[in-house]
Amino acid sequence: MITTLDAQPQEWMEGDEGIFHTVAACHFKNLEHIEYWIHKTAQVERHFGVSANRPTLIAELDLASGDHVFHIARVPSVVELQESLAVTVGDAVHNLRSALDHLIFQLACLNTNGSPKDERNIQFPIADSPDVYAGQAKRHLQEVDKARQATIERYQPYHGAAG
Numbered sequence: 001m002i003t004t005l006d007a008q009p010q011e012w013m014e015g016d017e018g019i020f021h022t023v024a025a026c027h028f029k030n031l032e033h034i035e036y037w038i039h040k041t042a043q044v045e046r047h048f049g050v051s052a053n054r055p056t057l058i059a060e061l062d063l064a065s066g067d068h069v070f071h072i073a074r075v076p077s078v079v080e081l082q083e084s085l086a087v088t089v090g091d092a093v094h095n096l097r098s099a100l101d102h103l104i105f106q107l108a109c110l111n112t113n114g115s116p117k118d119e120r121n122i123q124f125p126i127a128d129s130p131d132v133y134a135g136q137a138k139r140h141l142q143e144v145d146k147a148r149q150a151t152i153e154r155y156q157p158y159h160g161a162a163g
Contacts, residue, residue, distance in 0.1 A: 040088045047081050100124035104152075108143040116143045129158050 047053050056074040061067075101123045108116040116122055122143060125136035133156050141149050 037092070040084075044081070044085065052076060053078075053081075097124070100126075104141065104144060107145070107148050111145045111148075112143050118143065124152070125156075127156055127158065133158070 053076050055072055055076065058071045058073040059068045060071065062069050104124045105116070105119075105122050108122045121140055123140045125133055125140050127133035127136055133153060137149060137153070141152065144152070
């Protein structure tokens, strides 16, 4: 049995904002997960809040030119922070990707009355060119209705930040 969201069909059809609200609802409804991200953000803030963890700049007066010249005197080690941040960012990207895939699966369920035929191939396509997108859409969106496919296509990276 396939479980779908409690959203009514009209909620899925009310525009792009509804789709992305649904993504958030699909993935971040677990309060503990949100608290984890708040904790990680605070950890980064604490790290850079300590003066020993900030770079030191020095300004010296160049007597010949009369200009002040700035030098970076010290760059603290950020290895520990980099490792923690790499894992955290990787987890965040994975969670966002999973949320997009869940959205597409829900749209396929909506379009097929809860019975998509090719469950393993349903996923959110991300492409850097229209040709690549066309191939991915044919493979991954065949059970999503055409209007939703058009919305997904508008958010592809090859359109740029302005869409």
